[in-house]
Amino acid sequence: MSLALRDSPLVAGTTRDRIKEHARAIGYIYNRRAASLRTSRSGIVGVVVHDIMNPFFAEILRSIESELDRSRQTFILSNHYDQLEKQRTFIDTLLQLGADGVIMSPAIGTPASDILMAEENGLPAVLIARTVEGADVPVFRGDDAYGTGLATNHLISLGHKRIAMIGGTDQTSTGRDRYQGYVNAMEAAGLEVGPSWRIAGPRTKQAGFEAAGQFLALKDKPTAACCWNDLVAIGLMNGIARAGLVPGVDISVTGYDDLEEAAIATPALTTVWNGQREVGRRAASALLDKLNGQTVRPSQELIKPELHVRQSTGKPVERA
Amino acid sequence: MSLALRDSPLVAGTTRDRIKEHARAIGYIYNRRAASLRTSRSGIVGVVVHDIMNPFFAEILRSIESELDRSRQTFILSNHYDQLEKQRTFIDTLLQLGADGVIMSPAIGTPASDILMAEENGLPAVLIARTVEGADVPVFRGDDAYGTGLATNHLISLGHKRIAMIGGTDQTSTGRDRYQGYVNAMEAAGLEVGPSWRIAGPRTKQAGFEAAGQFLALKDKPTAACCWNDLVAIGLMNGIARAGLVPGVDISVTGYDDLEEAAIATPALTTVWNGQREVGRRAASALLDKLNGQTVRPSQELIKPELHVRQSTGKPVERA
DNA sequence: CTGAAAGCGCTTACAG
C-alpha cells in the first residue's frame, strides 16, 4: 500500500488509483513520525534567526520558504533573540525530531563546536547573515564592508565631512564589517572619524528613534548619519523630525538592507540593497543540495550590495 | 533508563544521576519521533496566521511563544497568506507529524468543516483574530466594532464630520466588524457616510501609502481617516506628507492595533490598542488546557480595546 | 510480482 501511495512504478495504475481512492474515503493520514523513524529522514528543516519578526529576516525567510516549499520540506522557525541558550534548545529539539538540516543566523557568541556537534549528529547546517569563526559550513551573507563603503562614499561625494555611524555591535561579524567599511571609506577620503561619532547599539526603529537625541547633541555635529540598518535609519529620521529638523535636508541619513519600507518612508530612504532574497534562496538551495547527498564545500558566499539613492541624502547644510 | 531520564520517582537518585551522566557522556539524543509514535503525543503545536511578518501577528506570536515555552511545547509556524490551499497543506502536515494542537487565524473562506476535520483527527484548534461561522472552538479576538467605534467617536468629538474609512475587507469577520463600528458611530452622531468614503482593500503600509492619492482626491474631501490598522495609517500619513500636507494637522488619522511603532511614528499615531498580548496568551493557555484534558467550552472571547490618543488627530482645518 | 517479517527507538503493561 505504501508503494501505491508514493506512486511507485512497481504498482499498476489502476491498483494505485483504487488504493488512493480508498485511502481518501477512510480519511487515511500518513504518519510521518513512523516513516521518519524507519527512514531517518523527516522532511523537516529548521530555521533559527535572531528575530523572525525583524523585516530583514522576514524577507530572507520568505525566499527560504518558497525554496523549501518546492521540495516539500516542512520548515520550523525559531527566534533565538541572541540568546545562546535558546538557540541550543532549538537545535536540541531539531535533533530530537530528526530534522534533516538547519539554516541559522548564529546567535552572538555561538562557538564553532555547537555547529560541529549538530553536523556530527546528522544535522547539516548552513549559515546566513553572520559567520562563525572556525565553523566548516557554507555561509551566505552580504558583503557588509563593501556595502557601508558604498553608503559612506555616497555621503562623502555629496560633500559631507562629518559623518556618524549609528547602531550595530562589535559582537557580530556583520557589525564589525559594517563599521570597518565606514572607517575605511572615511580614511580613504582623508576624513577624520570623530571618537564620539559612533553610537553603537541601536538595531531597531525604537532604538534609532531614541538615539536621535544623542546624535543631535554630538560635538562637531555631524551633517550625516550612516545607519546600521533601515530600521535604525527610519527611527532616527523620525527622531530628527520630532526635534524640528528635516531629515534629508538638514541631516542626511543612509540605511542598510533596502526593506520594502525604505521606499515609502518620509523622506524615501537612501539605502544599501543587501540581497536578502538571494541570501535566502541560495542558503536554502545549498542545504537542499547537502540533503541530496551532494558535497557542498564550506565557503563564504558574499552577495554584492548595491546603493539605492533616494531622498534622505543631499548636500550638507551648514548652519550658524 | 527512560524512567531515569524523566526523573521518575521509581528510580533512586544516585542511579538516576549515574545514568544521566552516562547519557551526556555518550551524547545520547532522545528520539521524539519514536516516543511520539508510542505515546501519540508529540509536544508540537502548530500556529498558522495570515502573515507572521505582519507586526500585528508578530506581537501575538511572541506571547504565544512565551506561553508555550513554559510548557516545553515546540511550536511550528506557518503563513497561509490567505490561501486556503496553503492552510490545508499546513494542517495536513501537522496531522502527519502528530501535532498536539493548532492555533490559527483562519484564512479567508475557511469552512467550518476544515476545522471539524482537524478536531476529529485529534488536532484540537483554537482561533485567534477571526471567527469561522459554525466552528465549535474557542475564539480569542478584539472587540473590533467597539474599537473602531472608539476611534470614530474620538474624531467626531474633535469636530470632524466627514470621516473616511481606509482599508480592510468584507471577507473577514474582522473587516465587517470594524466597518460596522465605524458606520454605527457615524450614524449615532447623525453624520452621513459618503458612498465613496470607504476605500476597501489596503492592509499594509505600502497599500496605505498608495491609497493617499485616492483619499486626497475624494469628493467632499474628508478631514479625517479612520484606518483599518496602524500599518495602513502610517502608510497613509507618509503619503499625505508626500503630497505636502501635514498629517495630524491638515488631516487627522487614526490607526488600529497600537503596534510598538505607532508611538514613534511622525506624528505619533492615535490608535486603538487591540490586546495582542492578551489574545496570544489566552489562546495558548486555552489550547494547553485542552491538551491537558480539561474541557474548554467553545466561546467567543472579546478583548476590550482601548483608545490611545497621540498627535495624529486634532480639530478639523477647513480650507478654501 | 506479492506478502509476511523485521526493525527504527521509544513507553508501558506485565511477568518474574
Add this chain to the structure above:
DNA sequence: CTGAAAGCGCTTACAG
C-alpha cells in the same frame, strides 16, 4: 523493584 517483551506505523530487504 527489575527486566524482557509487545507494539506504535511505517519502509525495505527477503522469501515465496
